[in-house]
Structure formats: C-alpha cells, structure tokens
Amino acid sequence: AQSVTQPDIHITVSEGASLELRCNYSYGATPYLFWYVQSPGQGLQLLLKYFSGDTLVQGIKGFEAEFKRSQSSFNLRKPSVHWSDAAEYFCAVGARDKIIFGKGTRLHILP
Amino acid sequence: NAGVTQTPKFQVLKTGQSMTLQCAQDMNHNSMYWYRQDPGMGLRLIYYSASEGTTDKGEVPNGYNVSRLNKREFSLRLESAAPSQTSVYFCASSSGWVFNQPQHFGDGTRLSIL
Numbered sequence: 001a002q003s004v005t006q007p008d009i010h011i012t013v014s015e016g017a018s019l020e021l022r023c024n025y026s027y028g029a030t031p032y033l034f035w036y037v038q039s040p041g042q043g044l045q046l047l048l049k050y051f052s053g054d055t056l057v058q059g060i061k062g063f064e065a066e067f068k069r070s071q072s073s074f075n076l077r078k079p080s081v082h083w084s085d086a087a088e089y090f091c092a093v094g095a096r097d098k099i100i101f102g103k104g105t106r107l108h109i110l111p
Numbered sequence: 112n113a114g115v116t117q118t119p120k121f122q123v124l125k126t127g128q129s130m131t132l133q134c135a136q137d138m139n140h141n142s143m144y145w146y147r148q149d150p151g152m153g154l155r156l157i158y159y160s161a162s163e164g165t166t167d168k169g170e171v172p173n174g175y176n177v178s179r180l181n182k183r184e185f186s187l188r189l190e191s192a193a194p195s196q197t198s199v200y201f202c203a204s205s206s207g208w209v210f211n212q213p214q215h216f217g218d219g220t221r222l223s224i225l
Contacts, residue, residue, distance in 0.1 A: 009151075032211040043115070043201055043216030044154075051211070090153060094210035098170075103153040 002027045004093050006102035008051075014110045015083055021076040021105050023091030032094035033074045035065055038104075039087045050074065061085070083109050113137050117217035124192045124224050126181050132187040132220050134202030142205045143185035144169075144214065145177060147198040154201065160185055181195045 005027045013019055019055045025031060032051055036044040048059025055067040060091060086109045091102040118133045120148065145151045146154040146169075156169030160179040174196060176188045185204075189196060198219050204213040 034213060036216075041218070043203075043218045044214075045216070046213045049213055094212075096210070099156060099210040099214075101153040101155075103151060 002093065002098070002100055004091055004100045004102040006091055006105050008074065008105045009103070010106050010108065012108040012110060013081055016080050019076075019078045019081045019085070019107070021089050021091075021107070023074045023076065023102060025072050025074065025091075025093045025100075027072075027093055027095060028070075029095070031071075033065075033067060034092040034094065035059065035063070035074070035076050036090045036092060037087050038090065044090060047076070081107075081109055083111065085109060115202055115204055115215050115217035117220050120218070121221045124189075124222065126192060126194060126224060128192050129166060130189050130192060130222075132189075132200055132202075132222075133184070133218060135184045136187065136202075136204040136215070137183065138204060138206070138215065139182070139202035140206050140215070141182070142212070143179065144203040144205075145175075145185070145187045146201045146203065147171065148201060148219075149198050156186065164173070179199075194224045196222065197224045198222060
C-alpha cells in the first residue's frame, strides 16, 4: 500500500544549526513529492516540489530537499535555521488518483 | 490577492445539526479539495473536484457531501454533525491535473461538535 512516513514527530534544534527532516515513502512508480510548512493557525504553504530531473531541489525560505530513489526518501534540509522556522512540516506524495500526507514533524527552535 | 478563502473560521455545533463550509478560490484553478486535520493524523482527503462539474470521494468521505458550485467555489456539507467530525477543515486548490500539482490552502475552519 502507498504510504508516507515522517519518523520524527518532534525535532528541536538551536537557532543557527543545520536541519534535516526525514520523509520516506512507499509507492510503485515515480511519485510527485512535496514538502509543505504549516504555521500555527494557518493553512499549509508549499516549500518545494519534485517531479523529475535534478534530484536536489531548491525551495523557498532557504530549504532544499533531495530525492533518493534507492532509499525511497525525500529529506528536507536547511543549513541554518531561524526562529521563524518553528512550525509543522508535512511531506506529501502525489499520484494519479490520490495524495498522501505524512503525519508531520513539529520543529522547535532553541534560542 | 486572496488565494483560497474559507468561511467561517470557527464554528460550534450541536450533535445532529447541519452546516455548510464554504470555500472560494480566485486563482482560476481547475481542481479543489477538502481535507480534515486531526492531531497526529496529518491531513486526510475528504472529497475533491478535479474540474467544474465533477466530484470524487477521498479517503474519509462518510458523513460529508460536497458541491462544486462553479469553478471558484467548492462547499462541504455536514448533514448531521457528530462529535467525531470535530476537526480543522482545510480547503485547497490546484491548477492542472489533480494530485500531481502543488496545492494552495486556505487558513482552515475550526469546527467543534458538542
């Protein structure tokens, strides 16, 4: 069955430190991959997407993600986090007839 | 530029009452979606509309109905609200072909069923 797993429910990092949020998926074909961010009380905002081509994709707010087919992963990274990055992050897999969201990773930033 | 607008933002209902959640987008998108978000569950798709005049069930359609009123508007109706429908509801829209396009989300409707 198709699925998306975000292994970390919560992650805490210090401001200025690097960040990696994990996402693993199970899908038979090449999926369409997305990362979204949700600030408290708001809807989801697209950070970046992968459809095909270069496996390292750049997004907004200094985020990037790398698609690794062999590992079925699409991890989100940022070299140096800011306090404003505190939010919940969702990985999603889009297919022909459905979209599946991970359960989210809540990011906490220490000053 | 408003994007996706949802009304109301908050609502409290009693069990058995009915209600319609409204959603409108001004981006000329073809596809629209309704999700519910519950703690620890991520987003789950209730219904979607790939284009004006069509609607399809998502992962959790039971207890809900939808209407794609026109290209801009997509409403979600709870005919007889139940406490299990207490949730945050999000409407979204996208251009192009349904699930392979990025979605634009509204700010949500927080619904409590007593």
